[in-house]
Amino acid sequence: MAITSANQLELLQTAEAVAREKMIDPDLVIQAMEETLARAAKSRYGSELDIRVNIDRKTGRATFARVRTVVEDDQVENHHAQLTVKQAKNYLANPQIGDEVIDEVPPVDLGRIAAQSGKQVLLQRVREAERDRQYEEFRDRKGSIINGVVKREEYGNVIVDVGRGEGILRRNEKIGREAYRIGDRIRCFIKDVRREVRGPQVFLSRTDPQFMAELFKMEVPEIYDGIIEIKAVARDPGSRAKIAVISYDNSIDPVGACVGMRGSRVQAVVNELQGEKIDIIPWNQDQATFLVNALQPAEVSKVVIDEEAGKIEVVVPDEQLSLAIGRRGQNVRLASQLTGLDIDIMTEAEESARRQAEFAERTKLFMDTLDVDEMMAQLLVSEGFGNLEEVAYVEVDELLSIDGFDEGTAAELQARARDYLEEQARKALENARKMGVEESLINFEGLTPQMLEALAKDGIKTLEDFATCADWELAGGWTTENGQRKKDEGILEAFDVSLEEAQTMVMTARVMLGWVDPTEMEAEAEDEADDSETEEAEA
Structure with a gap:
């Protein structure tokens, strides 16, 4: 088939039809056609030639041209695609290095093999353009909610038609009890978009905590407007969730706004998440207050935070222990995810027993090292002394403030503490030297x-x-x-x-x-x- 015998306008119409079907730029299709024809021409005239094809965007006429580049005399490597300045003077008035000499060549006849090869190139270029368009589109929508239709199921993964492409909802991203049939409408969260060899992959999720946050943004206008902010979300998908919110308008209650009139707003989210129970918690900058809120509905008696270790101890009444921990540890686990802290829960009885054990341990320490009776040791512990260094080097006035302690008693206690510490230091230094410390x-x-x-x-x-x-x-x-x-x-x-x-x-x-x-x-x-x-x- 000769290109000259083809209907030139039909070439443009074909490009427009393909572009419309694949939703890509028509110019990309025409560029692919030009590359296809150029490959066919090279197979006819020789692969060492630089053959270029230009299709007129208005008439559809294809022009075939041989291009030779002007190079320095000692740089000529391909005599069919390069020529020297001296040779170029036969074609150009004042040739310079880098100029191009263009000669039009006759159109080629596309044989069966060349046509088939050209078709493959065209399809490949169109497919690449379509993939780029899909990637750019869904990349910008990452982190948002998308509606789709269930297309098929593969090994437990659901393939979702999301309009201009497909998304994959993996088994571990589905809420446990959910089952879908072909044609079902589904709402998902775009978790990730990646370029892969087989094309852009859109990964969907219904278990991601941000899916819930986006659902609330859709249901609560105050969140969408930025008056209320979702600070943290923790989920046990399909079972229970906790969401922390804060209002930047003192006249608006963040919890009430998220719940809605008679629970209408939160109920819409619950229905979408297959009945997942949602605790809406007011966020607080103070970690202890925030944690007390996060452990609701359990009551908290005391909170002790170890910021360096990133841990927090929570004391609850004995009858509140099971409620604070929750079924299979669910309540405390979600509270931990929400606050970002490791939480240890103990009852008041357990905390009391621990305090008594610490009290007894410190009392014994003072009795053994200071050679004092139990009552005096207990007085020291009760006043907050926890080790010998505090007794030895504290201001005398602090010891005198203890009932029954006079100057003589305080001086004697400090002398004993210092003697003991000095003896321990001497022994430690002696041991260190024996072990070879320089x-x-x-x-x-x-x-x-x-x-x-x-x-x-x-x-x-x-x-x-x-x-x-x-x-x-x-x-x-x-x-x-x-x-x-x-x-x-x-x-x-x-x-x-x-x-x-x-x-x-x-x-x-x-x-x-x-x-x-x-x-x-x-x-x-x-x-x-x-x-x-x-x-x-x-x-």
Whole structure:
């Protein structure tokens, strides 16, 4: 079939029809046709030639041209597609390097094989353009809700027709009790959009916490307008959920607005989520208050927060324990997800027993080390003294404030405490030297004899050994594995060495050894200070 015998207008009509069907730019289809014809021409005239085809966008006329590029004399590699400046003078008045010499060549006849090959190229280009269009469209809609129709089911995954493409709702993204038939309408959350070899993949979800947040945004105009903000969402899909909200308008109750008149708004979300029970909780900047709200409907007696460990202890009345934990730990698990803290729940009786055990332990410590009777030891514990250092180095006035303590008693207690601590330090230093700790480490400022003994037990005996330690190895820390927080015990953690203190000591050791230039440390510290000031100013 000769291209000249083809209906030229029909070429444009075909391009427009394909573009309309695939919802892509008609110019992309015409470009694909030009590439197809160029390939066919190369197979006729020779693959070493640079043949280009241009289809007129108005008339549909296809022009075939041979293109040769002007290069330097010693740069000619392909005589069929390149020519020198001297050769180009036969075609151009003043040829320059990079100019192109274009000669029109006769149109080609497309044989059966060339036509089939051209068709494959055309289909491939159109398919790529369609994929790019789909990716760009759905990428912008990531994080939003989309309506679709169930198309088919494959190995438990639901393929959803979402208009200009398909989305996949995996088994683990479906709410447990849900079952779909072909043709069912379905509402999903666009969780992710990825480019893959087989085309853009749109991953849908009905279990993602943000699906619930988007549903509330659709049902509650105040959320859509930004008057109410959803601060956190935690879900046990199909069973129960907690959502924390805050209002930026004092005249609007965030919980009441989300519930709606006679529960109409929240009920619409519940119906969409197959009856999932939803607790709407007022968000509070104070962690303890927020946690008390998050554990509703259980009542909380006391909250103790360990910010460094990221844990929180909650004390509840004995009869509220099962309610606070919830069925299979559901209530406390959702509260933990909502607040981002590990929560330990105990009853008032358990907390009382723990306090009594701590009281007895500290009482015994003072009795054994200070050689005092039980009553005096209990008085010290009752006044808040928890260790010998506090007794030894506290202001005398604090001891005198205890009923029955006079100056002589206070002085004697402090003398005994200091003698005991000095003896323990002497023994610890002696043990550290026996284990091979060098004087360079012993003389390092900030390390007590007990710390030296602990370091020696861990194989750290020289200043070089100490300088190679990481701050978390000394002070301890927390790591997350498989979603669970795991405690890393520090060598000096028992001595209340903070992460910042450990970092300072390690860097000081490195400076002493000449491993780090102190001027560079000062410059870095200044840069960090400038960055923090900039961030504060921007905030």
